[in-house]
Amino acid sequence: DAKTTQPTSMDCAEGRAANLPCNHSTISGNEYVYWYRQIHSQGPQYIIHGLKNNETNEMASLIITEDRKSSTLILPHATLRDTAVYYCIVRAESGYSTLTFGKGTMLLVSP
């Protein structure tokens, strides 16, 4: 699976959009981009994933560049409860492939 690069930490004001970047320049054509987050002492929470097209769900939006070498997770209106470590993970589309967690981005949402 391709390697990802994320900033170590980011700050965001409550109510503003949080835009979390991720670089995955070695991504292959059959690899999805997944986003998870881990709030302190809880299990990782699935947020969203995509292959080529931008995706949106009730939690967030995922914007993938046309060359697929980078992506951005957008939390449109961050709240204090969105404070967490956010992980960007690349994983093959089919066949056995587990999730490999890196260090992620620590997002701190402040009042």
Next chain:
Amino acid sequence: NAGVMQNPRHLVRRRGQEARLRCSPMKGHSHVYWYRQLPEEGLKFMVYLQKENIIDESGMPKERFSAEFPKEGPSILRIQQVVRGDSAAYFCASSPTDRDGSPLHFGNGTRLTVT
């Protein structure tokens, strides 16, 4: 639809005892994954199982650790003769398939403390 259920949430064992961690996957999920998170460290893959089969145990320590996912009942992660270094949070995840980008869904973990 209940999520991935892990129990117990907290487990305390003395050195040399056995620890048994249980994981009930989401309904309809037949793929189970175990991860370990040591204090102040990242999540590390341990083992991937399907019903009655171990698919990948490349992240599992060679000794004292074993996992099973029987035809009936939860998946079990078993640690024999625990040592202080086994103290960690153990997370289980499940998915319905390993195809089509199906995401893994995690439980809230079992926190093992070895005294």
